[in-house]
Amino acid sequence: MYSSSQRFYLSDSRAAAALRHDGFGWGHTDDSVMLPSVRRRGLLERMIGKLKRNLNMSRLEHINITVSNPKSTARMLEQLFGWRIRWEGEGMAGAGYTVHVGDDDSYVAVYSGKDPQQTVPKSDASYATRGAMNHIGIVVDNLDTIEEKVRAMGYEAHSQADYEPGRRFYFHDDDGVEFEVISYS
DSSP states (O other), X not given: OOSOEEEEEOSOHHHHHHHHHTTSOBOSSTXXXXXXXXXXXXXXXXXXXXXHHHTTOOOOOEEEEEOSOHHHHHHHHHXXXXXXXXXXXEETTTTEEEEEEEOSSOEEEEEEXXXXXXXXXXXXXXXXXXXXXXXXXXXXXXXXXXXXXXXXXXXXXXXXXXXXXXXXXXXXXXXOOEEXXXXXX
């Protein structure tokens, strides 16, 4: 069948069974999955996502923020992080417009009312305002590449830090939304 394969043991036999059931591999014991080497590449993220869903683990699906221009913000997030637009259309029963931008497992919903004058500028006091959103943290593989992209788009990268468990920097978009970009590699 395949010239090379490797057995992976999981501590949860339900997870192993779910992976085998979904065609990720095969196995002869309750707690293992055999994966052919040709299928292992690029499969880890899909397997982890499937495991989490099958084990009913909680995860953050999305965050919804108000911006001045949802299409422009979504385009910026696509260019920086390699995300895609999952859905877009009227939101809030026609009172505004929303774009969902992210990957298969999570996304940022960017929303604006139909009248741009409805959107008031963000106050700089989010860290002192109860219930305010302070920043959105996004994990990337190559922090330096993303920081270069951020600067090329005209944003200022600031508060660079290198401490356990990873390196990071922050930037604010055109609406004052703060993003923390992190790398653990």
